[in-house]
Amino acid sequence: MLNAALYKKEFFGSLRLLAVFGAILTLYITMIIRMYDPEMAQALAQFEQLMPELMSAVGMTGVNDSLMDFMISYLYGMLLLVFPMVYTILRANALVAKYVDRGSMALLLASPVRRTTVALTQLSVLVTGITALTAYCTLLEMVTAHICFPGELAVGQLLRLNGGLWCLQLCIGGFCFLCSCLFGDARYSAALGAGVPCLMYVLQMLANMGGKLEGFRYATVFTLFQPQRLAQGNWRAGLYALVLLTAAVLLFAAAAAVFRRRDLHI
Secondary structure (H helix, E strand, O other), X not given: OOOHHHHHHHHHHHHHHHHHHHHHHHHHHHHHHHOOOHHHHHHHHHHHHHOHHHHHHOOOOOOOOOHHHHHHHHHOOOHHHHHHHHHHHHHHHHHOHHHHHHOHHHHHHHOOOOHHHXXXXXXXXXXXXXXXXXXXXXXXXXXXXXXXXXXOOOHXXXXXXXXXXXXXXXXXXXXXXXXXHHOOOHHHHHHHHHHHHHHHHHHHHHHHOOHHHHHHHHHOHHHHOOHHXXXXXXXXXXXXXXXXXHHHHHHHHHHHHHHHHOOOOO
């Protein structure tokens, strides 16, 4: 059901963007893991006391009794949510909407390739990129932790945690890909595909601040990603991750159906 030539072209087209985001995440992941020590943890705790609302908004709170807790607080509240999300937004918009917007889709569909094959191939490229970025972050965390703090990282916890992160990014990717298939104008696809995930993240930040703003957590999928509980093996957090994965599959299916049936004016 996939077109090998198209997949190869788009996969290699993803490599530059993957390299950019991989480099950014390499910088932050290695820097933050190396910061783990009692003195630094105490300094960050003091900063949290000075600016509690700001630190809560980006999820950088909690007791950091272990390396895993430290990583959850300072990597999984913002950095490992936002940067992969931006990659997903950019790539999803380029895989379909930009083709239609520039008229390139006419040439692609003029060849003996079914629309379903095109949609599934482009979707596979997006999923491959998200998976590669998540796998790279996981490997980098393991290697950096082993070099800097041998034996202190619980690998099983990390794998559960990043499995949930992968489900979250796939869900976001499904929505962005659906937007890319819905609109023939890349501007509209980018506006909705980027606007909604970014708005949900802002709502999550507001919910993290607590109080009257906590109700915003019901309006964002980020609430279903619960890193601390995932690392601990909590069954409810695992169920929420499965909900995100199911939502991703449904969004992918809807995107393929929309692309197959819509009038592309080509």
